[in-house]
Amino acid sequence: MSREITDETLFNLIPQRPPIVMVDLLRNVTADAAQTGLLIRPTNIFIQDGHLQEPGLIEHIAQSAAAFAGYKGYSQGLPPKLGYIGEIKKMHIHALPEAGKRLETQLNVLGEAGGITLLAAQTSVDGQVVAEGQMKIFLKED
Amino acid sequence: MLIEDFYEVISRRDDAEGTLFDVALKPECKVYEGHFPGEPVAPGVCNIQMLKECAEQVAGRRLTLTSIQQCRMTRLITPTACPKLEVRVRLDGENLVGTIGLGEDYYLTLKGTVA
Numbered sequence: 189m190s191r192e193i194t195d196e197t198l199f200n201l202i203p204q205r206p207p208i209v210m211v212d213l214l215r216n217v218t219a220d221a222a223q224t225g226l227l228i229r230p231t232n233i234f235i236q237d238g239h240l241q242e243p244g245l246i247e248h249i250a251q252s253a254a255a256f257a258g259y260k261g262y263s264q265g266l267p268p269k270l271g272y273i274g275e276i277k278k279m280h281i282h283a284l285p286e287a288g289k290r291l292e293t294q295l296n297v298l299g300e301a302g303g304i305t306l307l308a309a310q311t312s313v314d315g316q317v318v319a320e321g322q323m324k325i326f327l328k329e330d
Numbered sequence: 331m332l333i334e335d336f337y338e339v340i341s342r343r344d345d346a347e348g349t350l351f352d353v354a355l356k357p358e359c360k361v362y363e364g365h366f367p368g369e370p371v372a373p374g375v376c377n378i379q380m381l382k383e384c385a386e387q388v389a390g391r392r393l394t395l396t397s398i399q400q401c402r403m404t405r406l407i408t409p410t411a412c413p414k415l416e417v418r419v420r421l422d423g424e425n426l427v428g429t430i431g432l433g434e435d436y437y438l439t440l441k442g443t444v445a
Binding site for chain 1 (some may be wrong): 397
């Protein structure tokens with residue numbers, strides 16, 4: 189996919205809604221990778237003292253995975269499935285970015301089996317890595 | 331508290347294994363409007379934040395979670411099914427070990443570091 193999916197169009201791909209929408213861009217989706225992004229608004233629920241806090245960075249990664257999973261279903265005309273974080277591993281938080289900055293995330297799927305996806309993510313701001321780690325996401329089957 | 335009205339601490343006690351907080355989740359928290367509409371589930375990251383804020387009470391200062399070696403979320407936490415929870419934290423230098431559970435049941439276990 190070369191086109192970008194942004195803002196409220198992304199609502200077709202993720203089950204989360206305001207005030208906890210933590211991804212606003214999905215692009216360059218392949219079978220096992222994608223890029224995502226988020227403009228950190230000052231009103232973001234995870235902002236404290238002008239900076240995005242650790243759970244905000246982690247939730248951005250989780251919702252990046254949700255958008256990636258949702259894209260597959262969306263292209264088949266299916267609504268997004270609820271997804272839950274099952275496990276976080278080897279996560280490092282290097283910095284808490286300021287409001288007004290943009291998160292840019294590279295997502296790589298390491299494995300998929302039985303509704304569980306293991307992925308690695310690296311999130312940068314202005315080219316500097318602010319968070320990186322692995323996550324297992326469970327998708328709820330209807 | 332980062333996420334307004336997510337929980338309140340009912341009581342706190344220290345024992346040989348660290349500090350145990352009895353907490354109550356608040357179903358009126360705004361986060362449930364979006365997570366998920368009509369199906370409230372406590373976001374895993376909000377549970378982690380609650381655990382970190384309990385550790386801050388033990389440390390007596392603000393903490394930043396610098397790494398998570400491993401955090402397992404074995405059962406869903408919802409404000410209706412689990413209004414009362416026990417948050418256990420142990421701080422040893424920069425190392426933070428914590429659990430969220432109730433009695434013999436664990437919902438979340440975490441090993442990480444703070445600064």
